[in-house]
Amino acid sequence: MDKLYFVVGSQDLYGDECLRQVAADAKVMADFFNEKLGAKVKVELLPTVVNSETCIADMRKVSCDDECIGVMTWMHTFSPAKMWIKGLQELRKPLLHLHTQANEKLPYDDIDMDFMNLNQAAHGDREYGFILARMRIAHQVVAGFYRHDDVVEKIGKFVDVARAINFSRHLKIAAFGNNMREVAVTDGDRVESQIRYGWECNYFALGDLVAVINAVTDAEVDAKMNEYTSKYTMKTTNIEAVREQAKYEVGLEKFLAKNGLGAFTDTFQDLHGLKQLPGIACQNLMGKGIGFGPEGDYKISALSAVLMKMAEGRAGATGFIEDYTYDLTPGQELELASHMLEVPVNFAATKPEIDVLPLGIGGKADPARLIFDGVEGDGVQVTLVDMGTHFRIICADIELVKQPKPMPKLPVARIMYRHKPNFQIGTAAWCYAGGAHHSVVSTALKREDIAMFAKLTGSEFIAIGDDTTEECLEKLARGE
């Protein structure tokens, strides 16, 4: 179970009775958070910070516990922030500053100096906020009475983002083959992305994967085929081609598990030893939360895995997609997003059909793929690009819509969406921002989630949506 440590600040100037009350209130709060957030995280209270030593001990515990995804801090009383410097220097986990109080209302009739000394977050949290700002420590502030629903909800969102960051820092990505020849936006600085996001992206020989795939038994393929026929409609009569994909999925899953990999890339330019480009295999693996990037796009492979992790437990679909083509009817502009084959099954709004059709690229046998119409609802489209000096995360608000008409001849799964605030500004902003043609679309995540992830990982963040104006475009165009 993921853990969120709760560290409360005070000092020993106020006497033991005050510190006993601080500890007791903190315990009540931790119990409350466990009651409300217990499904996603275990909140564990650490000893009250009363000096530099207690802070160092707490933050070392936070940083060294592999089950811990982050820390939540709050100053019950005033807690001189120099006491926090050395502890915070030890912190290597996402940080939430909860600006709250043990009490909701002021006890107007009874309030005295003791009460004010005990309950002075308005004072202590400002002192603490200063040292976080001064030390340039990325963090999230949530303000409000801790029992209020909006505060609990915001802490829950931090937990989702912190869980994703923790996952990101342990994520290993296999690159089968290299980046697609000549393509710019899918490439990037793997050293920097490991430093910033933790992604260990390494090359693996396709031949080694093929060896694992070729060792998959008929019985394993039979079991996988039973899974396919129980979940999907078999439209093709070319069962052998589907069995080939089933073999890829079993082989890939074994290879990933054996090497501790949570994401991978392939490229249609390097498929030696494979008869088909992996289609259903990738679509299904993405459905299990495995990150995938086509054409060697390691960044989108990793980002998709991270955002699927962030969305865990929420309603909605999250996965990789590629911008493809538009309907430019004035005022009703829509985008059709898809890929050669590898659209995650997560996006299926209709029961997927398995079909085997020509690919028209790559010079391999006709691959089996899942075909379906996509989900609807409000969502975000997120991408990450390497600007040379830093990584930029771009997040556009979109509305996923039902496709207006059937597309009986389109041989791939697809989603459709409307840009915000409209086609002209939304897509121009994406172009000015240097947004990629590969992205992660999610109906489970919101802009605020992505913004928090960007902030806590020190990434540049550009948002596009109803608040994007012509003026914003000019700023983006100037690189501001």
Ligand code: MN
């Ligand atoms: Mn692509």
